[in-house]
Amino acid sequence: MAQFLFFLLATICIGAVLGMIISKDQAYNALFLIVAFVCTGGLFGLLDAPFIAAVQIIIYAGAIMILFIFVVMMINLRKGLEPEKKKWTLYFAVIVAAVLVLELVLTLKGALEPAGSSTVAELGSPTDLGRLLFTKYLYPFEITSILIIAALVGAIVLVKKRDKA
Amino acid sequence: MIPLTYFLILSAILFVLGAIAFFIKKDLITQFMSVEIMFNAANLAFLTFAKSTGSLDGQIIVFFVITVAAAEAAVGLAIILLLYRQKKTIKTEDIQSMKG
Numbered sequence: 001m002a003q004f005l006f007f008l009l010a011t012i013c014i015g016a017v018l019g020m021i022i023s024k025d026q027a028y029n030a031l032f033l034i035v036a037f038v039c040t041g042g043l044f045g046l047l048d049a050p051f052i053a054a055v056q057i058i059i060y061a062g063a064i065m066i067l068f069i070f071v072v073m074m075i076n077l078r079k080g081l082e083p084e085k086k087k088w089t090l091y092f093a094v095i096v097a098a099v100l101v102l103e104l105v106l107t108l109k110g111a112l113e114p115a116g117s118s119t120v121a122e123l124g125s126p127t128d129l130g131r132l133l134f135t136k137y138l139y140p141f142e143i144t145s146i147l148i149i150a151a152l153v154g155a156i157v158l159v160k161k162r163d164k165a
Numbered sequence: 166m167i168p169l170t171y172f173l174i175l176s177a178i179l180f181v182l183g184a185i186a187f188f189i190k191k192d193l194i195t196q197f198m199s200v201e202i203m204f205n206a207a208n209l210a211f212l213t214f215a216k217s218t219g220s221l222d223g224q225i226i227v228f229f230v231i232t233v234a235a236a237e238a239a240v241g242l243a244i245i246l247l248l249y250r251q252k253k254t255i256k257t258e259d260i261q262s263m264k265g
Binding site for chain 1: 170175179180183184190194195197199205212221224225228229233244245247
């Protein structure tokens with residue numbers, strides 16, 4: 001059952017990303033990406049990380065993609081989308097991708113050997129994660145909150161229309 | 166029980182697809198989206214290793230990556246919007262003022 005779920009989610013995820021590569025419309029690209037992120041959330045759930053799966057769906061598929069769709073809505077480029085010229089970048093990208101996927105698979109194949117797969121993992125429940133977050137990772141947590149405040153203020157200041165006066 | 170190697174291979178494939186999309190696409194918003202795909206592939210690898218070592222630290226890292234990605238998306242989209250206001254385009258071919 002879990003194996004079937006994995007292959008289903010993986011297929012939908014890769015298909016959605018391929019759809020994003022093929023499609024030319026940015027709004028459709030954003031929708032494809034939402035599908036891909038929801039599937040990744042399901043995969044996170046399969047990896048015994050229910051809290052991270054929920055965060056993935058709420059923040060990625062929810063908040064971040066809504067931000068993208070808002071920007072696509074503000075920048076209306078529907079008229080100016082001519083077909084993309086196939087240039088050397090395409091061939092370059094395919095070559096780089098082939099090399100990269102070969103390299104990654106070769107590296108990752110041996111990566112799990114020393115640890116051995118599936119020790120008795122503790123379940124990533126929100127309680128355990130929260131306890132760890134407020135003890136061992138307290139300083140990174142606080143620094144992240146400062147980072148988010150800075151990003152928020154920075155984004156508002158950047159986009160704000162300045163008065164001409 | 167799914168072999169954890171499958172997750173790693175899926176993560177590699179997703180990362181490479183994101184890289185291809187970054188190279189092929191010509192508008193800034195879609196390129197930004199492909200960066201998010203690469204973030205997700207990295208998160209998947211983190212969670213796989215967290216499960217294989219049986220510790221929660223990998224999940225904490227993924228949590229931080231997601232929050233930082235949210236901040237990064239806000240600032241990046243603000244910059245794209247600003248660029249569009251000034252240049253009336255978000256195509257990378259038309260934005261060449263820093264080309265040597």
